[in-house]
Amino acid sequence: MKFSKNRNPAVPGFKATGLSCGLKAKNIKDLALIVSEVPATAAGVFTKNRVVSPGVTWSRRALSKSGRCRAIVVNSGNANTVVGEKGFADCDAITKKVAEELSIPQGEVLIASTGVIGVPLPSHKILQAAPQLVQELGKSKNNWTSASEAIMTTDLTSKSDKVSYEFKGKRITLGGMSKGSGMIHPNMATMLGFVCTDAVIDTKTLKKALTEATDRSFNRITVDGDNSTNDCVVVLANGKANNASIKAGTPGYREFLKALTTLCKSLACKIVLDGEGATKFVTVRVQGGKTRKQAYLIANSVATSSLVKTALFGEDPNWGRIYCAVGNAGAAFNPDKVDILLNKHLLLKNGAPTNIPPKNLVKAMQQHEIHISIDLNSGKEWEEVFTCDFSYDYVKINAEYTT
Amino acid sequence: MKFSKNRNPAVPGFKATGLSCGLKAKNIKDLALIVSEVPATAAGVFTKNRVVSPGVTWSRRALSKSGRCRAIVVNSGNANTVVGEKGFADCDAITKKVAEELSIPQGEVLIASTGVIGVPLPSHKILQAAPQLVQELGKSKNNWTSASEAIMTTDLTSKSDKVSYEFKGKRITLGGMSKGSGMIHPNMATMLGFVCTDAVIDTKTLKKALTEATDRSFNRITVDGDNSTNDCVVVLANGKANNASIKAGTPGYREFLKALTTLCKSLACKIVLDGEGATKFVTVRVQGGKTRKQAYLIANSVATSSLVKTALFGEDPNWGRIYCAVGNAGAAFNPDKVDILLNKHLLLKNGAPTNIPPKNLVKAMQQHEIHISIDLNSGKEWEEVFTCDFSYDYVKINAEYTT
Numbered sequence: 001m002k003f004s005k006n007r008n009p010a011v012p013g014f015k016a017t018g019l020s021c022g023l024k025a026k027n028i029k030d031l032a033l034i035v036s037e038v039p040a041t042a043a044g045v046f047t048k049n050r051v052v053s054p055g056v057t058w059s060r061r062a063l064s065k066s067g068r069c070r071a072i073v074v075n076s077g078n079a080n081t082v083v084g085e086k087g088f089a090d091c092d093a094i095t096k097k098v099a100e101e102l103s104i105p106q107g108e109v110l111i112a113s114t115g116v117i118g119v120p121l122p123s124h125k126i127l128q129a130a131p132q133l134v135q136e137l138g139k140s141k142n143n144w145t146s147a148s149e150a151i152m153t154t155d156l157t158s159k160s161d162k163v164s165y166e167f168k169g170k171r172i173t174l175g176g177m178s179k180g181s182g183m184i185h186p187n188m189a190t191m192l193g194f195v196c197t198d199a200v201i202d203t204k205t206l207k208k209a210l211t212e213a214t215d216r217s218f219n220r221i222t223v224d225g226d227n228s229t230n231d232c233v234v235v236l237a238n239g240k241a242n243n244a245s246i247k248a249g250t251p252g253y254r255e256f257l258k259a260l261t262t263l264c265k266s267l268a269c270k271i272v273l274d275g276e277g278a279t280k281f282v283t284v285r286v287q288g289g290k291t292r293k294q295a296y297l298i299a300n301s302v303a304t305s306s307l308v309k310t311a312l313f314g315e316d317p318n319w320g321r322i323y324c325a326v327g328n329a330g331a332a333f334n335p336d337k338v339d340i341l342l343n344k345h346l347l348l349k350n351g352a353p354t355n356i357p358p359k360n361l362v363k364a365m366q367q368h369e370i371h372i373s374i375d376l377n378s379g380k381e382w383e384e385v386f387t388c389d390f391s392y393d394y395v396k397i398n399a400e401y402t403t
Numbered sequence: 404m405k406f407s408k409n410r411n412p413a414v415p416g417f418k419a420t421g422l423s424c425g426l427k428a429k430n431i432k433d434l435a436l437i438v439s440e441v442p443a444t445a446a447g448v449f450t451k452n453r454v455v456s457p458g459v460t461w462s463r464r465a466l467s468k469s470g471r472c473r474a475i476v477v478n479s480g481n482a483n484t485v486v487g488e489k490g491f492a493d494c495d496a497i498t499k500k501v502a503e504e505l506s507i508p509q510g511e512v513l514i515a516s517t518g519v520i521g522v523p524l525p526s527h528k529i530l531q532a533a534p535q536l537v538q539e540l541g542k543s544k545n546n547w548t549s550a551s552e553a554i555m556t557t558d559l560t561s562k563s564d565k566v567s568y569e570f571k572g573k574r575i576t577l578g579g580m581s582k583g584s585g586m587i588h589p590n591m592a593t594m595l596g597f598v599c600t601d602a603v604i605d606t607k608t609l610k611k612a613l614t615e616a617t618d619r620s621f622n623r624i625t626v627d628g629d630n631s632t633n634d635c636v637v638v639l640a641n642g643k644a645n646n647a648s649i650k651a652g653t654p655g656y657r658e659f660l661k662a663l664t665t666l667c668k669s670l671a672c673k674i675v676l677d678g679e680g681a682t683k684f685v686t687v688r689v690q691g692g693k694t695r696k697q698a699y700l701i702a703n704s705v706a707t708s709s710l711v712k713t714a715l716f717g718e719d720p721n722w723g724r725i726y727c728a729v730g731n732a733g734a735a736f737n738p739d740k741v742d743i744l745l746n747k748h749l750l751l752k753n754g755a756p757t758n759i760p761p762k763n764l765v766k767a768m769q770q771h772e773i774h775i776s777i778d779l780n781s782g783k784e785w786e787e788v789f790t791c792d793f794s795y796d797y798v799k800i801n802a803e804y805t806t
Binding site: 050079081082084085117118228306318321323324327328331333351352 | 453484486632723724732734735751754
């Protein structure tokens with residue numbers, strides 16, 4: 001498998017672009033379009049927040065009706081959420097306009113929005129820009145970069161990656177982009193992810209692969225514990241690779257899932273690395289679990305603990321907070337069997353402290369990448385949750401977002 | 404009912420004191436003792452964290468064995484938690500020594516600790532100080548203040564209150580103290596509460612009243628979403644008021660419960676007011692719920708949202724975050740029926756924004772006390788959760804706690 005980090009995510013048979021239509025100030029890009037040259041099978045996973053953007057409702061419906069898609073139009077700067085009935089009407093008008101410009105059925109256009117909640121979307125700006133958006137499609141190689149920039153909100157960097165592999169003589173490519181730096185938590189928190197692949201794969205199998213891949217990637221990252229109203233990850237497969245159709249349970253499926261998971265994990269971890277105010281990248285791994293749920297609850301409790309996250313920011317070897325968060329997870333475990341390691345330093349063995357010299361720990365905590373490993377020594381299941389620390393800047397960014 | 408805010412919590416038949424035994428630096432008080440002159444009925448509620456201090460295990464066992472108690476010894480500066488087998492041996496030695504000095508059975512001495520986790524307790528300092536601690540009991544009126552000061556950790560102020568009421572010709576008094584400012588979350592998060600009353604009430608009824616009162620007070624406050632390993636609230640009733648014994652389901656019980664809830668709510672809200680880095684006191688009330696659980700889940704989701712809490716700190720009228728947190732609660736509700744008010748300003752009516760002028764909202768958010776009211780318009784149940792905002796100082800305090 002060839003993994004191209006930060007590479008142009010262009011995939012055969014897909015085009016993309018991004019421009020500024022005036023939703024954001026100062027000519028900052030705020031409108032993106034991804035298009036497949038031919039109808040593609042498509043699957044999506046969406047936020048579990050019970051308050052959702054009309055865009056989420058629109059795209060979920062469109063996918064469940066046909067399982068096919070040709071285009072995704074995405075705006076940043078406004079979430080088009082909690083805006084009353086206008087929200088859904090705007091989705092209708094925008095997808096209709098984009099479909100007209102592309103000469104494709106409206107039902108094959110998905111829509112996503114990200115930005116401030118509760119402010120009516122100035123949709124006329126998007127409608128006005130739609131012809132230009134379509135004209136610019138595929139004009140230059142940099143258009144994928146423009147698209148990934150146009151979906152940013154408080155992100156400091158655009159996020160994209162590409163993976164390709166050969167299977168039975170055919171090269172299959174997967175490219176994607178993601179967005180998000182705050183409101184990030186398992187189950188799609190103000191986070192957008194778009195993956196394109198040239199694989200031949202049916203809608204049902206694609207949905208299964210996406211669900212499995214997001215459960216090891218986008219659903220395992222947390223910045224601040226909040227789920228947004230707008231999150232989605234969508235994958236389009238246009239079949240240009242001419243491989244034998246991928247079926248669940250086959251070696252071909254396993255290879256595809258591996259590539260999709262690698263790509264999704266990379267795109268998800270970029271979001272954590274760009275977490276609002278983040279100074280550390282933290283992996284919390286729980287192993288030796290009886291069930292995946294037990295392992296997940298514990299990993300998530302540690303990864304979301306404000307006390308653990310502030311201690312990590314302060315490089316404070318207050319490991320008791322880690323163990324306290326383990327106990328807080330709402331999952332049963334045997335405290336006398338727990339081992340905890342921080343960057344390979346054994347802090348706790350069988351639930352008792354190892355009395356490691358604090359100065360060794362301080363050094364470990366000064367690393368940019370922190371790996372907290374918790375072994376329950378009770379089974380074979382594991383889960384990983386990726387998070388960042390909690391800094392002054394997190395508070396600053398979030399105290400001053402709309403004003 | 405007479406509610407004496409910040410008053411000396413002395414209750415007839417009880418004594419208390421506090422001193423410095425050297426667990427903390429610079430002669431700061433770190434050891435407290437509360438004693439009933441006669442054996443008292445007693446009840447306690449404890450942390451639900453699965454990692455608990457040996458002191459929690461000790462006191463829970465002592466209460467379940469006898470339901471009676473004469474003394475509570477409390478130290479701050481060290482949580483005596485995750486310290487291996489020494490932790491329980493220290494509880495045994497300390498309660499034994501205190502019992503000897505008071506000439507009472509060891510089984511009637513409870514113990515509680517609060518402070519840093521994972522550092523062995525220098526219990527010899529407590530053992531050495533025990534005779535002086537007992538000698539100083541009741542020497543002056545200020546000893547209750549000393550006791551409430553001696554249980555502080557990052558608290559900026561000591562916390563105590565008193566309530567009294569007359570029922571059928573007898574005056575019943577309840578006095579208490581509490582401690583906590585970080586790691587505060589429902590289900591007893593590094594929070595200690597001790598209540599003394601002269602009421603005549605049996606153990607079982609006292610436990611029932613304490614459980615009901617904490618479910619409307621100590622279990623409804625949140626500073627940072629973390630539960631500690633050491634939290635407990637204990638109530639002692641020594642019967643000095645000579646009232647007819649209080650029985651569940653009677654008017655006498657309802658009066659007692661009202662007084663106990665008032666006291667516990669006051670002691671709990673003092674913890675929120677003293678929340679680490681807090682600049683606002685925030686009440687999140689959910690009403691019109693179908694069930695208390697639904698109302699609680701939603702109130703708790705809003706009260707624990709880092710995004711809501713940072714917006715409150717920034718006095719940023721980004722109310723979309725409130726509604727987003729409502730949707731994140733994991734509780735079903737009808738989005739089209741939801742009304743949201745912030746300090747009496749209607750932000751959302753039937754799930755749609757009221758387009759209130761932002762300048763009105765900014766003014767409302769500049770208040771010290773913020774009242775967020777969410778009406779689900781689906782039933783009669785309600786819950787309130789009390790919280791504070793999330794400030795730079797929260798990060799500062801918690802990034803630098805042990806170092």
